[in-house]
Amino acid sequence: DARVTQTPRHKVTEMGQEVTMRCQPILGHNTVFWYRQTMMQGLELLAYFRNRAPLDDSGMPKDRFSAEMPDATLATLKIQPSEPRDSAVYFCASGPAGVPDTQYFGPGTRLTVL
Amino acid sequence: GQSLEQPSEVTAVEGAIVQINCTYQTSGFYGLSWYQQHDGGAPTFLSYNGLDGLEETGRFSSFLSRSDSYGYLLLQELQMKDSASYFCAVGALYILTGGGNKLTFGTGTQLKVEL
Numbered sequence: 718d719a720r721v722t723q724t725p726r727h728k729v730t731e732m733g734q735e736v737t738m739r740c741q742p743i744l745g746h747n748t749v750f751w752y753r754q755t756m757m758q759g760l761e762l763l764a765y766f767r768n769r770a771p772l773d774d775s776g777m778p779k780d781r782f783s784a785e786m787p788d789a790t791l792a793t794l795k796i797q798p799s800e801p802r803d804s805a806v807y808f809c810a811s812g813p814a815g816v817p818d819t820q821y822f823g824p825g826t827r828l829t830v831l
Numbered sequence: 832g833q834s835l836e837q838p839s840e841v842t843a844v845e846g847a848i849v850q851i852n853c854t855y856q857t858s859g860f861y862g863l864s865w866y867q868q869h870d871g872g873a874p875t876f877l878s879y880n881g882l883d884g885l886e887e888t889g890r891f892s893s894f895l896s897r898s899d900s901y902g903y904l905l906l907q908e909l910q911m912k913d914s915a916s917y918f919c920a921v922g923a924l925y926i927l928t929g930g931g932n933k934l935t936f937g938t939g940t941q942l943k944v945e946l
Contacts, residue, residue, distance in 0.1 A: 759937075759938045759939065760918065760936040762933065762934070762935070765933060773933060808873060810874075818862050818864040818879050818881075818920065818922040819864070820874075820876065820934065822873035823873060
């Protein structure tokens with residue numbers, strides 16, 4: 718049963734610290750997405766990769782957030798420095814080529830910045 | 832940009848039928864998807880409509896009318912486990928060279944199924 722995995726599942730940190738979230742997409746999927754979910758803003762797209770190339774990171778605060786795919790099995794989302802307003806659930810999702818609009822979400826990383 | 836509207840909350844009884852509507856405004860529209868999310872869980876894909884009409888998957892059906900910029904999710908024979916949030920999502924081609932689709936999610940409809 719192929720699944721998207723994310724680590725860590727929970728992270729509590731203090732303001733100013735660096736946070737790194739990792740995602741392993743489903744093997745064979747060529748699209749990877751990072752979303753942030755909060756009660757106020759709902760699900761927001763932060764970054765989008767296709768075949769490991771970043772295609773859209775317009776939803777991401779550039780000054781503190783960065784997203785990379787060092788290889789096809791790993792996507793990372795970093796926040797440096799973190800702020801309390803970054804507290805949210807961060808989801809990674811992957812999608813297969815040629816299947817429109819079907820994304821498979823990981824379990825999420827619940828981030829709390831104190 | 833894209834915008835979607837769906838009701839914030841719907842309540843229904845077990846065994847009933849419920850319809851969750853979604854209207855959208857978008858450019859480069861590609862299709863309408865529906866996702867389910869239980870409390871504390873991750874969104875899971877339910878259905879996709881790329882063309883007008885009805886798509887049926889078991890107890891769930893989804894409908895799209897491109898001319899009306901409107902779609903709905905129909906849940907039949909409601910069960911307690913269907914209590915969750917349901918999101919419509921609009922896919923839009925935003926890279927013409929085959930870069931794939933970008934999904935914009937609605938704010939979600941919380942469905943409560945009661946006995």
